[in-house]
Amino acid sequence: MTLLLDRRLVVVTGKGGVGRTTVAGALALVAARAGKRVIVAEVSQQERLSRPFRREGVGYSETELAENLYAISIDPEHALEEYLGKQVPGLLSGALLHNRIFEYFVAAAPGVRELTTIGKAWELSQHSRRYGSGDHYDLVILDAPASGQGLAMLHAPKTFAEIARVGPIRRRADGIDEFLRDPKRTGVVSVALPQEMPVNETIEFRERLRDEMAIETDLVVVNQLLPERFTGEDAERIEAVNGAHGSEEVAAALRAALSEHRRAKSQRAQLRRLRREVDDVITLPFLWDPEMTLEGLNRLADDLEKKL
Numbered sequence: 001m002t003l004l005l006d007r008r009l010v011v012v013t014g015k016g017g018v019g020r021t022t023v024a025g026a027l028a029l030v031a032a033r034a035g036k037r038v039i040v041a042e043v044s045q046q047e048r049l050s051r052p053f054r055r056e057g058v059g060y061s062e063t064e065l066a067e068n069l070y071a072i073s074i075d076p077e078h079a080l081e082e083y084l085g086k087q088v089p090g091l092l093s094g095a096l097l098h099n100r101i102f103e104y105f106v107a108a109a110p111g112v113r114e115l116t117t118i119g120k121a122w123e124l125s126q127h128s129r130r131y132g133s134g135d136h137y138d139l140v141i142l143d144a145p146a147s148g149q150g151l152a153m154l155h156a157p158k159t160f161a162e163i164a165r166v167g168p169i170r171r172r173a174d175g176i177d178e179f180l181r182d183p184k185r186t187g188v189v190s191v192a193l194p195q196e197m198p199v200n201e202t203i204e205f206r207e208r209l210r211d212e213m214a215i216e217t218d219l220v221v222v223n224q225l226l227p228e229r230f231t232g233e234d235a236e237r238i239e240a241v242n243g244a245h246g247s248e249e250v251a252a253a254l255r256a257a258l259s260e261h262r263r264a265k266s267q268r269a270q271l272r273r274l275r276r277e278v279d280d281v282i283t284l285p286f287l288w289d290p291e292m293t294l295e296g297l298n299r300l301a302d303d304l305e306k307k308l
């Protein structure tokens, strides 16, 4: 089997807020450290990865964040404009026409946003490129939208290929679909939190991806796992003195310790539940920094490097 980071495209998905962008960034750091030229493609138009690198927000242009590490924010309008501009030179002069053409496409074919977005990610992963900077990347990490939308995006080329039936759009859509389904070239990582709903959603996403697309999830990353600081026995002893302690500060600290212990315990239970259903599960620790820093991302990358 081709190792995850030796593929050309890695799609990172999961429910909003679980840490998709963070995991995409940490994976990219691991690959960049290994000497690969990597680009993280973000699609939600809330580009966040540039922040820990202390860079201005990244738009629809390939921007270097660190050595070997690039980022782009893909929006479907730009992606469609770029594609049509290459297909039909001269068509798109005039901003008004751009918008009308985009609206026309979106109305004519639902799913065109998803298709152009995944199409751009695919384009970035091609070794001979005629678009954007034209530069070659060894690996594209797609910071994809939340699970349901992520699935729609992976499905879009197949849907389009069926609609188009013949012609250049058919060929392109078929090519992208084939690429996405090829486990040597495309990998799928699902990010979850060790909580009931995100675990359910991860299991469901995995099943749908398999049933609807015949694609296997390569890896589930359970993010923000709390450390287990106390044994059950410790916790019982803390509980026994809780509140009955003379000093209010100490009592508050004990209550906090107990509540964190309960959260860590419930996280372990959810993690076990996930592991019963899914083989390839790895965890990343909860970082206590108030904001994601480059140092924090590097710590997560250190951890991933060992676990991948």
Ligand SMILES: Nc1ncnc2c1ncn2[C@@H]1O[C@H](COP(=O)(O)OP(=O)(O)O)[C@@H](O)[C@H]1O
Pocket (backbone or CB within 6 Å): 015, 016, 017, 018, 019, 020, 021, 022, 023, 048, 223, 224, 225, 284, 285, 286, 287, 288, 289, 291, 292
């Ligand atoms: N392992 C972690 N430890 C602590 N905070 C984290 C961790 N992973 C992500 N975060 C924080 O959680 C928030 C959401 O993460 P982000 O990667 O932006 O999620 P998503 O892209 O899924 O919306 C951010 O504030 C991020 O800094």
Ligand SMILES: [Mg+2]
Pocket (backbone or CB within 6 Å): 020, 021, 022, 044, 048, 143
């Ligand atoms: Mg994000």
